[in-house]
Amino acid sequence: MDIASVLDDLSPTDLRARGxxxxxxxxxxxxxxxxxxSDLPIAPAIRSALNDALDRGLTGYLPEHLEAQAARSCAAFQDRRFCWHVDPASIHTLPDVLTGMTFTALHLxxxxxPIVVPTPAYxxxxGLPAGIGAELRTLPMDRVDGRxxxxxxxxxxxxxxxxxxxxVNPHNPTxxxxxxxxxxxxxxVVDRTGSMVFADEIHSPLAYPGATHLPYASLSDDTARHTVTAVSASKGWNLPGLACAQLIMTNPEHLRRxxxxxxxxxHGTSPLGAVAAVAAYSDDxxxxxxxxxxxxxxxRRLFARTLADVAPQIRYAIPQATYIHWLDLRPLDVDPQTVADRVGVLGTDGAECGLEGFLRLTLATSQPIAQEIATRFGRLTA
Ligand SMILES: Cc1ncc(COP(=O)(O)O)c(C=O)c1O
Structure with missing residues (x-):
């Protein structure tokens, strides 16, 4: 598919009309x-698998054979893309990654x-720990040599x-x-303190050339034992509305629990989501x-170049993965909450991620719109 020819001419009005x-x-x-x-086009393989599933009336509850098929497809993808040989029997589905986090905290x-969340964070x-009655401990990350x-x-x-x-790796929002x-x-450190890891690798399909994603649980017997991994086709292929994430439990005790x-x-994985995940992880x-x-x-390159041209004061590192961009507005002394009014771009105030003075942008859109978004930041310097 020539993505540029499908996407580049769409205006914000066209996109708004999609709803x-x-x-x-x-x-x-x-x-x-x-x-x-994401505004990017859905994979033809997913579209036809979904149409077929609708024709077959698969709009009820998730059948076991479909969960097993999603698990096999997920394992095959991890193997081929990241050289992680994971047993499909250790994979189960849940509607989404946040449910996977809740399940891990409450049942595994x-x-x-206590739940330890490095900041800035998704x-x-x-908010989730308070919602499930758990203690939240935030852990501010340091900026060392730009990382x-x-x-x-x-x-x-x-x-x-x-x-x-x-x-979270690849990391949202950085x-x-x-x-x-x-x-x-x-x-x-996790091992020494007898702790556990919830490895959220939802963005791993979106690593750019030059960056190698390493599944945390694949690194050693220790990481396999102390980790529950959550993955999903929902970011890579834009399927969050179809509700099918995969929880990889490499510790047999977790699997028993x-x-x-x-x-x-x-419960609650959508059968349509499982069908879509199988198609996403297929060769097509x-x-x-x-x-x-x-x-x-x-x-991302166009955005980075344009931003550097129009607002070089904004501190910014091009993402190694994901379409999420993280802008440090502090040199301009701009309150991120005012950006939508001043610039006409609605992002997320970094304070919501645990770091004030920053703005998070998601740029899974056409290249012309990504460039237009960067261009608008020039208004902050005028
Ligand atoms: C790091 C991260 N985890 C989880 C989610 C949410 O995923 P889900 O809809 O599967 O809960 C997102 C969505 O943007 C995300 O960026």
């Missing part, structure tokens, strides 16, 4: 960049385990007595892809993903 959250929430004239939804971690991880890093000593203090570390050394340093948990708390689905990544790669 998505990203384009209907902002006021007229404001460009939507606050939610991780020991009762009363916003819901800062957000977790200080091992501070991590150790946060995990003392055992904690559940939320490790777009960083963690290196093996960074991950192993974290693993060592999954089996013992009442069905009511691990992955070919489409590669085209999406190539197109987004062009968009």
């Amino acid at each position: 998505s959250l990203k384009w209907t929430a902002p006021e007229e004239g404001v460009l939507g960049a606050f939610v991780a939804e 971690a020991p009762a009363g385990t 916003m819901p991880f800062l 957000y890093t977790i200080d091992p000593e501070r991590l150790e203090r946060s995990l003392r007595g055992g904690g559940l570390l939320v490790l 777009g960083q892809v963690a290196t093996r050394d960074e991950l192993l340093r974290i693993a060592e 999954w089996g013992r948990t009442p069905l009511a708390v691990r 689905g992955v070919r489409h993903l590669d085209q999406l990544v190539t197109y987004l790669d062009g968009g």
Whole structure:
């Protein structure tokens, strides 16, 4: 598929007419960049699998054979893309990654385990612990040589007595892809403190050339034992509305607990979501993903170049993965909450991610619109 020919001529008005959250929430004239939804075309393999499923009437509850097929497809994708040989029997589905986080905290971690969230963070991880009666411990990351890093000593203090570390990689909102050394340093502290990791790798399909995603649980026997991994086709192929994430439980005890948990708390995956995930992870689905990544790669470069031209004061590092961009507005002394009014771009105030003075943008859109969004930031310097 030639993505540019499908997308490049679409105006914000065309996109608004589609009715998505990203384009209907902002006021007229404001460009939507606050939610991780994509305007890019759906994979033909997913469309035809969904049409076929509708023809077959698969709009009821999730049948076992479909969950097993989604698990096999997910394992095959992890194997081919990231060289992680994971047993499909260790994979189960849940409606979404946040439900996977809740399940892990309530049913797999020991009762009363505090949840440790490095900041800046994907916003819901800062609210979820209170919502399920768990203690939240935030862990501000340091900026070292241009990279957000977790200080091992501070991590150790946060995990003392055992904690559940939320490790998002590739990272939202910074777009960083963690290196093996960074991950192993974290693993060592997690192990020493008898802690667990919830590895949210939802953005792993969207790593750009030059960045290598390493599944955390694949690094060693220790990381496999202390980790629950959540993945999904929902970001790579834009399927969050179809409700099918995959939880990879590489610790056999976690898997046993999954089996013992009442069905009511691990239920709700959509059969259409499972069908879509199988198609996403198929050869045709992955070919489409590669085209999406190539197109987004062009968009992130165009955005970076344009932003550097029009607002060089904004501190910004091009993401290594994801279509999420993280702008440091502090040199301009601009309140991120005023950006939608001043510039006409609706992003997310970094304060919601735990860091004030920053703005998070999601740019899974056409290259011309990504460029227009960057251009509008020039208004802040006028
Ligand atoms: C890092 C991260 N985790 C989880 C989610 C939400 O995923 P889900 O809809 O599967 O809960 C998002 C969505 O943007 C995300 O960026």
